[in-house]
Amino acid sequence: NRKPKIVILGAGYGGMMTASRLQKANAYQDADITLVNKHNYHYQTTWLHEPAAGTLHHDRTRMKIDRVIDTNKIQFIKDSVTEIKKDEKKVILEKGELDYDYLVIGLGSEPETFGIPGVKEHAFSIRSVNSVRLIREHIEYMFANYNKQEEKHDDLLTFVVAGAGFTGIEFVGELSERIPELCEEYDIAREKVKLYSVEAAPTALPGFDEELVEYAMNLLESRGVEFKINTPIKEVQDGVVLLADGEEIKSQTIVWTTGVRGNSVIEKSGFEAMRGRVKVEKDLRAPGYDDVFIIGDCALIINEEINRPYPPTAQIAIQQAYTCANNLKALLAGKTDMEEFKPDIKGTVASLGGKEAIGKVGDRKLYGNSASAVKKIIDNRYLFLLGGMPLVLKKGKLNIF
Ligand code: FAD
Ligand code: NAD
Incomplete structure (x- = not known):
């Protein structure tokens, strides 16, 4: 009488929280x-x-998985998923394969390039962590290189x-706070540095509250950010960005943040998807696959x-992880009645660097320091849900005001 096998792919918000909920419910006794x-x-x-x-060391954003999950109760495998053979109930990893009775896919997203x-x-x-460590190092290297050259190359800055x-x-927001520090460190005048925010839509943060967007843009402009709004990027070449209006910006540093699509494993595994995201059923299962739950950025609701x-x-x-764990527990108990996922959107708060942020929580608009404090409380709340007060004290943002 073997126990059913539950395999969770990805230890991001969705996967970690599902594992943590199952551990708390002692589900490892039945699976x-x-x-x-x-x-x-994680x-x-x-x-x-x-x-x-x-502006923050990368170690503050990560934690060893076995510090949060008890690996005597939940087995942890460090490996990359390459494909899911959903009809054979198998997961192919770089270094092996696993079979499952129930699968949870929480592999997150990838940058959307729109084929540009x-x-x-x-x-x-x-x-x-790997990709952002590279950005930080690269930016510093640009500053370090600038003064080395006899003839100054503005594209470095x-x-x-x-x-x-x-x-x-x-x-x-973060970079505009960091630039003055880098200028100081590398003996470079602030006016030498150009920071462009290029947006295709007629406004920054399309769809967000206009007053808050204006606040954010004014603040960032006061720190020297130059916005190019209504200006799609049409191509990137080595050292140059080509804009749809014909302008070219020479730059050695282009950071691409034009949205995300679901992890490529989804499409590779033959799930029907829109931009790599599977439109899941109300109980978070993949259509036609009652043994597969999909949560987080791979799921579309x-x-x-x-x-x-x-x-x-x-x-x-995070909210989906709760529903997913509850549904897995129900299945283990032999029930077929599944909980339906209903998002409870509390609001959106975005940091702008330093002690600045904007946000909308319910109908309330938040600006400046109070928004920044709320943002840190949201960050700490997640740590609390995952690992209680000890994790908040270890990794949390304690300097709230
Ligand atoms: P993730 O948390 O991204 O985790 C995916 C995990 O899967 C990772 O651990 C990864 O290593 C692993 N993985 C990926 N591929 C493989 C593979 N092939 N094999 C094995 N493991 C793999 N959302 C908010 O609600 N509020 C915010 O303030 C907010 N701020 C954001 C700020 C930034 C800079 C960014 C980039 C996003 C922000 N988001 C925010 C969006 C949020 O981060 C994502 O929606 C969220 O991370 C999705 O959770 P997830 O569990 O699906 O994936
Ligand atoms: P996004 O889709 O929210 O924004 C991408 C932006 O890029 C859009 O404004 C779009 O018009 C623009 N764009 C697209 N193509 C372009 C082009 N060729 N040239 C110039 N601009 C172009 O994506 P994101 O900011 O990467 O965020 C991903 C997800 O994470 C979103 O769901 C977002 O809500 C979430 N997120 C939330 C927070 C927060 O709550 N504080 C922070 C970060 C991300």
């Missing part, structure tokens, strides 16, 4: 549970703009952030009030 992740650590994707700019030429080859992305969605704006997909967020991934 063999395995968590698979590329790295032996990182907080929502903090990555900070280590990318160098040169992006993959010449742009950086804010995606993982020109930074282009493609896309002024939340990721782009949060990164520009529709906001029925406006008949459009919810933007993929950590907020939703």
